[in-house]
Amino acid sequence: MTLPLIIAEGTPTEIGVSYGRQAAELIAGNFADYLVKFQDTGGHDPAEVTRLGEEFRATTHRHTPRIAAMLDGVAEGSGLPVGDIYALNARTELMVPPITECTGVAVLPEHTASGHTLLGQNWDWYPSQSPFTLVLATRDERGHEVLALAEAGMLAKAGLNSHGVGVGVNLLTSDRDGAPGGVPYHVLIRAVLDARHGIAGSLGVCSLPRSASINLLVGVAGGTAVDLELTPGLTGRVLPQAGILTHANHFVSGIDVRDRFYDLGGGSSLFRDFRLRQVLETAAAERRVTDKDVMAALQDHLGFPHAICRHVNHEDPQELWSLTASSVVMDLDERRMLVTSGPPCENPYQTIDLSDVFGSARPDSGF
Known part of the structure; x- marks a missing residue:
């Protein structure tokens, strides 16, 4: 099964309306x-x-007006109340999820066979969400x-x-979550991608107010990567070691927060980040990591079913069921995404090249 590709162009409002109508x-x-x-x-x-959702709309308009215009357009195009669209984008703030999600990795260009920056992650979430996942391509x-x-x-x-x-x-x-006046979790992610001035502009996301904790692993073509542990009022930074940067669902930067992950009784996050590094470190040391190596690492089952490649454990209560909903590997120099629908051990990666989507030349500045 391949994920639907939604393509939308124009002003932020036009992008949102087109996306809302198509999806x-x-x-x-x-x-x-x-x-x-x-x-x-x-x-x-x-x-x-x-x-x-209406409250989050107000903060989004205040701090990221172009993204707010897109979300207002999504509401118009889809026919849903605008507050409901913002509630979707603030789903992390409106829930107390009993499960954890995602293992991510960046490999720096001096450690890859192509000399390109590679970025990958597994997104682990509730099985019921899988039918509503897509790939969105926009050009403003x-x-x-x-x-x-x-x-x-x-x-x-x-x-x-x-x-x-x-x-x-x-x-x-973290114990800081729940602060009022924040920008929604998924708006923060979009703010990284909407910045037009390369990685320096994207890291400006640190200045946006937050109501929930989030980890952002940001990389750039031909360059570097940095991991940002963002909580309401605090930012932690983690840098690559030996060409690899990995992260799971617990704080590692040492910022002064109480990590509520441990209230869940520990779990796979305590080894997934290290395991991802462990699987890739030999190839990284030999400066030969490829996108296929990253894909293979994201299929690792040590600790199954709560592994890097996650599967439903039917012995758990149903409210704790989760699986790898999608696996993503990106070559940032090629502007290419490989993505699965479902666990990568069972589903093929589909390839989407940004230049093929729009048929446009890549900008030659902004790194």
Whole structure:
């Protein structure tokens, strides 16, 4: 099974309306699925969900007006109330998820066979969400292009842009979460990709207010990578070691927070980041890592079923069921994404090249 590719161009509003119209059925299905989760894990009824979404709309307009224009357009195009679209993009803030998600990796160009920066991650989440996953490609009126995995109605998860910047994301949870006035979790991800001035501009996401913790692994073509552990009011930084940077779902930068991950009783996050490095380190030391090596690492089953490549464990209560919904590997120099629908051990990677989507020349500046 391949993921649907949604292509939208124009001003931010035009992009949002086009996306909303093309994916209206998927967006409605995704929101209906999350309404159940908002009630079960956050105690929010539909009216409160809409009200809270309107509050996040206000903060998004204040701090990221172009992204807000896109989300307003998604609401118009899909026919859903605008507050519901913002609630979708703030799904992490509106839930208390009992599961953790994602293992990410960046490999620097001096350690890859191609001399390119590679970025990859597995996105682990609830099985019920899988039917509502897509790939979104956008080109705005300035010529700036973005290619991103996304949940229907959202603007990004893992992705890359036409300036060679890529991002992966991991769920974090801390004692600082729940602060009012933040920009939604998935708007923060899109803000990395919407920045037009390379990685320096993308790292400006640190200045945006937050209501929930988030980890962003940001890399750039022909260059470097940095991991940002963002909580309300604090930022931690992690840098590559021996050409590899990995991250899972617990804090490692040493910032002054109480990591609520440990309230879940530990788990696979405590080894997944190290295991991903362990699988790739020999090839990295020999400066020969390829995208196939990263794909193979993301299929690793040590600790099965709670491994890098995650599968439903039917011995767990149903509310704890999770699996690798998508696996993504990106060559940031080639502006190429390889992505699966479902666990990568069972599903082939489909290839999407940003230059093929729009048939345009790549910008020659911005690194």
